[in-house]
Amino acid sequence: MTQSISHVIGRVMLSCAVVAWVAVVATHPALVAQQRPVPATGAVMPQYDADRNLKLPADYRQWILVGSSLGLSYSEGGAGHQMFNTTLMEPTAYRHFVETGQFREGTMLALILQGIGTNALPARQGQFATDVHMIEMAVKDSGRVPEGWAYYGFGGPMMGGYRTAAAPQAKASCYDCHVKHAARDNVFTQFYGLLNEAAPRAK
Ligand code: HEC
Structure with missing residues (x-):
């Protein structure tokens, strides 16, 4: 008991x-x-220095691949210096785009331009992307420029090194072509098959 x-x-x-x-x-x-399942991380936004120049994000090489092209020429009749172009998108903006079909405020895209290599054994044919020539960025931030999208050049190894921060380019140099010819909200989604497949709501 x-x-x-x-x-x-x-x-x-x-x-x-x-x-x-x-x-x-x-x-x-x-x-x-x-x-708990990993919470949706907060939106990553562009960072500016004291002069309101865009800082080159440290981790852009880890962004999400949305498109690649070879030798797309921007200028008429210009068989200039051909390059491989790779477009990467900041991951939180990417997730937002996939879910909503919208490029939200703070969206950042990077364009990496690389040289073209050939005849490297064991390959007998074909072309591959070689050294990085330069990095450009497109950023949607209507707090920074009234037209919303701003375009930046950060240079690169073939241009005397990377800049850590850059001022927006003149509208006529970049924005005008993007606003006129890009398929969706200034972004050249007509060349981004991978992104289009991931974002059915963008159609
Ligand atoms: C005459 C048209 C034209 C001009 C001018 C132009 N671009 Fe573009 N841009 C394109 C095309 C076409 C693409 C598609 C991607 C590619 O080239 O592979 C693109 C893509 C981009 C991307 C990737 C994101 C997106 O919007 O699709 C960035 C970043 C970019 N350009 C930056 C710039 C910068 C910076 C300038 C000015 C120095 C500039 N562009 C000027 C046509 C243009």
């Missing part, structure tokens, strides 16, 4: 301890973070 009572008490105490342990574990911030 005594034994069974202490046994019952022991069980009650044990279950209390278990409840208390569960309560502690379930509310401990580090453990809660592990248990």
